[in-house]
Amino acid sequence: xxxxxxxLHTGFALVPGFLTACFVFGPGIGLNVLVALLxxxxxxxxxxxxxxxxxxxxxxxxxxxAGALLALCLPPYLPFTYVVxxxxxxxxxxxxxxxxxxxxxxxxxxxxxxxxxxxxPLLMSQWYLDQPLGLSPMDLLAVKAGILEIxxxxxxxxxxxxxxxxxxxxxxxxxIAEHQFExxxxxxxxxxxxxxxxxxxxxxxxxxxxxxxxxxxxxxxxLFDGGSSDSFGSPLLHLLSGATLIGAFFIITDPVSSPNTxxxxxxxxxxxxxxxxxxxxxxxxxxxxxFAVLLANALGPLLDLIFSPSNRTRAPV
Numbered sequence: 001x002x003x004x005x006x007x008l009h010t011g012f013a014l015v016p017g018f019l020t021a022c023f024v025f026g027p028g029i030g031l032n033v034l035v036a037l038l039x040x041x042x043x044x045x046x047x048x049x050x051x052x053x054x055x056x057x058x059x060x061x062x063x064x065x066a067g068a069l070l071a072l073c074l075p076p077y078l079p080f081t082y083v084v085x086x087x088x089x090x091x092x093x094x095x096x097x098x099x100x101x102x103x104x105x106x107x108x109x110x111x112x113x114x115x116x117x118x119x120x121p122l123l124m125s126q127w128y129l130d131q132p133l134g135l136s137p138m139d140l141l142a143v144k145a146g147i148l149e150i151x152x153x154x155x156x157x158x159x160x161x162x163x164x165x166x167x168x169x170x171x172x173x174x175x176i177a178e179h180q181f182e183x184x185x186x187x188x189x190x191x192x193x194x195x196x197x198x199x200x201x202x203x204x205x206x207x208x209x210x211x212x213x214x215x216x217x218x219x220x221x222x223l224f225d226g227g228s229s230d231s232f233g234s235p236l237l238h239l240l241s242g243a244t245l246i247g248a249f250f251i252i253t254d255p256v257s258s259p260n261t262x263x264x265x266x267x268x269x270x271x272x273x274x275x276x277x278x279x280x281x282x283x284x285x286x287x288x289x290x291f292a293v294l295l296a297n298a299l300g301p302l303l304d305l306i307f308s309p310s311n312r313t314r315a316p317v
Contacts, residue, residue, distance in 0.1 A: 007061040009203050010250065011068065013194035017246060018072060020190035024183040025127065026135075028076025031144055033068055035080050039087040040067030047096055059101045063091055069109040069250060073243055073290075074116070075127050079146040082120060086112040106297045107257045110290040117285060125286070126150075127157050157184065159233075159242045159286040169228060185240040195249025207262060208269045209248040215273020216244065223281070232281040242287040244276075251289070257297045264303035272296045 021029045044063040048055045067087045074083060090112025098104040117124045128150065135143065142148035198204045220235040238244065243251070252258060252272050259268050272292045279288025 003058045004061060006203050007058070007065050009201050010065060010198065013197045013203075014068065014072065014191075014250065016193045017187055017190035020187045021072065024187055025076040026140075027137075028078075028140060028144065029072070031080075031140075032071040032074050032076065032078065032083050035083045036067035036071035036087045037064055039084050040064050040091060043088060043091050043096075047100070056101075062101045063095070063108075066090060066095070066108040066112075069246075070112045072246065073109070073113055075124060077126065077128055077140075077143050077150060078123055080144050081146060082116055082123065086116045088112075089115040102256055104256055105300070107251060107254050107293055109251060110293045110297075113290040114294060117290065121285075125157070125160055157242065157286065159237075159280060169231075181237065181241060184242075188240045188245040191245040191249060195245065198249060198253075204249065204253040205262075205265060207265045208253050208258065211266045211269025212248045212252055212273040212276075213239070213244075215270035215275075216277050217273070219274060219277045232277075238277065238280065242280075243289045247272075247276075247289045247293070252293055252296075257300060259300045259303045259307070261304055261307040263307040264300070267303055267307075268296050268300060271299065 018029070018033065040063045041060070044060040045055055048059075067090075070086055070090055071083060074086065090108040090110075093115075094106045094108030094111030095101065095104045139148060143150060195204075195209060199206055199209075216238055217235045220232065220238045223232050224234050225231050252269065259265050272289075275292035275295055276287070276289050279285060279291055283291075285291070
């Protein structure tokens with residue numbers, strides 16, 4: 001299947017997760033995606049204009065897909081300026097500086113996300129549910145434009161609450177976090193449905209999502225103590241919270257920034273899953289998928305080198 005068709009299938013597979021995210025968090029998610037797509041389109045066309053070359057539909061599609069993936073990872077009331085900055089930083093420093101599609105080492109969407117989480121950690125942690133907020137369309141646009149601020153609402157995610165539960169047992173934590181976990185689990189189910197579609201169409205290889213989920217869930221299960229105040233959270237919480245499933249099926253499966261060998265893919269996925277758990281459990285950020293992906297991206301060429309068939313020694317005759 002041609003790269004252009006693969007990207008179209010990937011965009012189609014994102015629809016269930018996108019729709020459930022809009023249902024849960026409101027139209028701010030849709031506005032994020034719209035602004036990210038427009039920003040990516042302008043950057044892609046500008047990149048080709050600087051080179052005096054006609055735009056490549058495949059490369060433009062790849063830029064649009066990276067922008068959409070980043071937008072789906074952003075909070076619904078994040079101001080437009082941050083969406084533009086995130087997409088711009090991701091494409092410029094994650095793609096263009098390497099010469100364009102096929103030459104980049106790092107996943108552009110995760111480059112942009114990492115830049116935003118480091119520069120604006122508080123804004124990036126505010127995932128307000130739409131139902132209790134009930135902003136009017138004009139107020140929503142004012143918030144997105146940076147004119148109006150939201151005060152008096154708690155927008156912490158289930159993973160945020162897990163890291164900052166201040167000695168609560170898991171039972172006490174669930175009394176507070178259940179209303180945040182359930183809608184996020186619904187969104188994760190949407191991305192799971194899209195991921196299964198990609199597997200059915202042979203767009204992605206099963207080794208990557210399976211390896212990542214094993215790398216995340218095995219240490220989560222081994223270190224889960226049943227729910228004490230020191231617990232790192234259950235495997236189910238890690239599976240259905242945060243960016244786990246959109247990461248497993250849509251982000252780490254980027255064919256450019258992932259290894260090209262089967263064994264390399266398996267070790268790459270295991271590494272991302274394990275690093276995601278370690279960052280969630282011991283790091284400074286509640287989720288950590290973006291940093292796990294970028295660290296594994298840096299290992300990709302080494303994994304290809306190790307597992308390349310040309311490096312295998314022949315058995316003695």
